[in-house]
Amino acid sequence: MSAAETVPSTRERIVEAADTLFYQRGFEKTSFADIADAVSLSRGNFYYHFRTKDDILAAVIALRSDRTQSMLASWTQDAATPVDRLRCFAEMLVRNRHDIQRYGCPVGTLCAELAKLDHPAQGDAGMIFGQFRDWLRTQFNELGLAQHADALAMHLLARSQGIAALANAFHDEAFIQREVDLITAWLATLVPPAGPAQRPRRKTAS
C-alpha cells in the first residue's frame, strides 16, 4: 500500500460513515443528509460521489464483504486447526458483544431490513452470510465431516444469529458468554479421534 492510499478518499469516508449509520440506525432511517453531515460535506460534493442512497448501500455492502473476506482469511491463517478456526467465529460474538447488545449483528439486521423493504440489494447483503457459510463449511469439511458440512455451517451460523438477536433484545452479556461456551463444548465433540500415528489425549465425544 502506497503512502497516498493510507489517507481515505472522500468516497471512502462517505462509505465508512454510511456503514456505521446503517448499522447503528438502520438503512431506512439514515438519510443522505445524515451521511453528508457525518463527513462534513456539502450536498454538491456529496452528489459528485453518490447519486442515490442505493448506490451508497451497494458500496457499503461491498466494503463489508471485503472486510468479511479479510477477517475470514486472518482466522484461516492464525488458527492452527479447523476447530480453532470455528472457535474464532463463535468468539466474534464475545469480542463484538457491546455493539451486538446495542445494534444486533450487522449482517443479520441489514438482511432482515432489506427483506422487509423488498430491496433489490437483499441478495447482495445475503452474500455476506454466504461468505461465512462457505468458510464454515470449509472448516467442517476439513474436520472430515464433508457429508454434513453445509448443514453444520448453517447450524452454527443460525446459533450465532440467535445469540446476537437475544443479546440485542435482553442486553445480557453473561448470556452471550454462556451460549458461546455451549458452542465451544459442542465443537469439541466434533474433533475426530486421533489416528494411531499421533496420539494426544483423546477428547470424549459428549
Next chain:
Amino acid sequence: MSAAETVPSTRERIVEAADTLFYQRGFEKTSFADIADAVSLSRGNFYYHFRTKDDILAAVIALRSDRTQSMLASWTQDAATPVDRLRCFAEMLVRNRHDIQRYGCPVGTLCAELAKLDHPAQGDAGMIFGQFRDWLRTQFNELGLAQHADALAMHLLARSQGIAALANAFHDEAFIQREVDLITAWLATLVPPAGPAQRPRRKTAS
C-alpha cells in the same frame, strides 16, 4: 364475547393493519398514510383514533402481546407434557415458515429495528420475548430442570431466532425443518427417566 364485539371497531382495524404493515415493511418505513390507506380512512377519522405513529406502535405491541399470551395458553392446554409444549413452540417455525422466509420473526425483527431507532418502546417490544422466555422456563421447570430452566429457555429462544434469521436470508424451507428436527431430538434427551411405577420404553439420552 357479545355479538357486537365480533365486528372489529375502527380502532381495531387500524391496529390490525398497522400490525401487518409493521411486520411486512418495518416500522420506520410504514407511514401514517400507509395505515390510513390500508383501512380506507380519511386523515381526520384516523387522527381521531391515533395522534402519533408511536401511539399505534404501543397498540400493536399490546395486540401482539395479547395474541402471544393466548397462543401460549392454548399450547399449555392442548399439549399433554412439557416436552410436547416445547415442541409446539419449535414447530411454530414450520407452521409460519412462509411468512418467516419473507419477513423474518415478527418479535425479533421489531425488537431489532426499535433497538437501532433507540425507540422508547423497545423495552415493551422486548416484553414479548419475555413472555416466551417465561413460558419456556415454566416448561423446563416442569421437566425437573429448575436449576437451568432460564438458561434452557434462552437457549431455545435463541435457536428459534437464529433459524428465523437464516430462513429469512436464504429462503430455505428444508433448513427450517432440519433445524426444528434437531431441536426436537435435543428435547427428547431432556425427558426425565420414567419412574418405576410407570414404565414406558425409556428414551435414550443421546
